[in-house]
Amino acid sequence: MDINDEAKSKMEIINIPPIISTYRQALRTFDDKFKSEFPTNLNKLKSMMDGLRADDLGFDKSFTEPSTWNKPNKAPCTYIEVFQNNKVNMSIFVLKPGFRMPLHDHPHMHGLLKVISGAVRIRSFTEFPLKEAADLIDFKTRAKHEAARLAQGVHKRRKLFAQISQNNICRENSATCILTPTISNYHEIEALELPAAFFDILAPPYDTFVEGVGPRRCRYYYINNEVSTNVVELHETSAPECFFCDQAPYLGPILS
Incomplete structure (x- = not known):
């Protein structure tokens, strides 16, 4: 490789759009071939997402205008699919002012969330068991009963205890939030x-x-x-009728 070709190669590396670097890192992080490197790769992915901005994703700024959300029959949430395969889903959610995405779970999943426009309040919960009982309720006994019920195939709506693990306002300059299969696996976003x-x-x-x-x-x-103050009892419910999405196209760099 001559000097010009080498310089061009370095320039191409430098000019890789941040979302493409993030996409490539996400694929590596959640590829079973690199399972032994998972903690390191997850931290690297989080660091990359910390630096993402709306322009990096081609975010349509018309979504920031109140007039967009005042249109008749406009859904309170817009979903933009960035990428999906059987390992990873990458997407953008846009929420109407004051709208709260209802409390939901992420079964056996990891998740990373980075605010790119506006501000949201995120309240996350980590499922019981706790190390000790709170107030007058014997949480350990209740948790064992719930586990036995599920193990016997009684698939009624779930009831569980959970600790509040996060209750923060996140903005464009906030760090990426992470959930794991066991930590902060339930959350609501407003x-x-x-x-x-x-x-x-x-x-x-x-x-x-x-x-x-x-x-x-x-x-x-x-x-x-x-x-x-930090322990709640959660009951499973039907999907709230107020929560529905429309879709918009991804306008950012082509991922490859």
């Missing part, structure tokens, strides 16, 4: 006074198969009881 958008990576995607469990289904919950 746009504040302006429209808000966030870039989301989930792995594996919803509907992919879980051995011994079946397809991953998104389930919705409500808080039935606030046991203490």
Whole structure:
């Protein structure tokens, strides 16, 4: 390789759009071939997402205008698919001002969420068991009962206890939020006074198969009881009628 070719090669590396670098890192992070490197790769992916901005994803700025959300029959949430295969789903969600994406779960999944426009309040929960009981309720006994019920194939709507693991306002300059199969796996997201958008990576995607469990289904919950300042009882419920999405095309760099 001569000097000019070498310089060109270096320039191409430098000029790789951030979303393409993030996409490539996501594929590596959640590829079973690199399972031994997972913690390192996940941290690297989070670091890349921390630096993402709306322009990196070709975000349509018309979504930031109130007039967009005042149109008749406009859905309160717009979904933009960036990429999906059987390992990773990458997408953008745009929320109407004041709209709250209902409390839902992410079964056996990792997730990363980066706000790219506006501000959202994210309240996340981590499922029981706790290390000790709170107030007068014996959480350990209740948790064992719930586990036994599910093991016997009694597939009624779930009830569980959870700790509040996050209750923060996140903005464009905030760090990426992470959920794991066991930590902060339940959350609700509320746009504040302006429209808000966030870039989301989930792995594996919803509907992919879980051995011994079946397809991953998104389930919705409500808080039935606030046991203490940071412990709640969640009950599964039907998908709220107020939550529906329309779709818009991804306008950012082609991922390859």
